[in-house]
Amino acid sequence: xxxxxxxxxxxxxxHAHTELTDxxxxxxxEVWNYKSSxxxxxxxxxxxxxxxxxxxxxxxCRRVISEPGTTLMAYDQNxxxxxxxxxxxxxxxxxxxxxxxxxxxxxxxxSQPDSVWSNKVIHPEHGxxxxxxxxxxxxxxxxxxxxxMKKNYExxxxxxx
Numbered sequence: 001x002x003x004x005x006x007x008x009x010x011x012x013x014x015h016a017h018t019e020l021t022d023x024x025x026x027x028x029x030e031v032w033n034y035k036s037s038x039x040x041x042x043x044x045x046x047x048x049x050x051x052x053x054x055x056x057x058x059x060x061c062r063r064v065i066s067e068p069g070t071t072l073m074a075y076d077q078n079x080x081x082x083x084x085x086x087x088x089x090x091x092x093x094x095x096x097x098x099x100x101x102x103x104x105x106x107x108x109x110x111s112q113p114d115s116v117w118s119n120k121v122i123h124p125e126h127g128x129x130x131x132x133x134x135x136x137x138x139x140x141x142x143x144x145x146x147x148x149m150k151k152n153y154e155x156x157x158x159x160x161x
Contacts (some may be wrong), residue, residue: 001150003114006132010109010135012104012143013105013106013107014106016142017095019146021148021150022042023146023150031153033056033087034155035152036152041148043149043152046084047094047095048081048084048094049077050085050098051097051098052075052080053077054097054101055097057138058101059073060121061131063121064134065112068120072124074124105148112131116131117118117132119131
């Protein structure tokens, strides 16, 4: 990844929470718990997933920077959703947590020297994992789930008609 591409991805990463909160304003609260099927996530469950994912990303980023050569922890997002009862967690608290985790990591990323971006750790599912790979994944993560939320909203609207 070039330095310019990296800067663009860092900015996308840093602004994703604002993009998310802007999009959430488009969805009536009654759609936030809608699921088209039991195996799909609601908007609220997606929000909780994003916060849990960001908490893992927060740690992973710091491990890549400070402990190259180590192995990252994997987690089963579907098991977390069930075991942590995502349907009954608070969307507002989740959004606050996501905001602060992301802001803190965004500020950290902006200050990293070029040499750190090639540090490698081992990801149990993806093998060698650099900070560039981490950034590529997490700079797109919220956007991909925004698309999932929009799809939920469209399905809900179609069912209501």
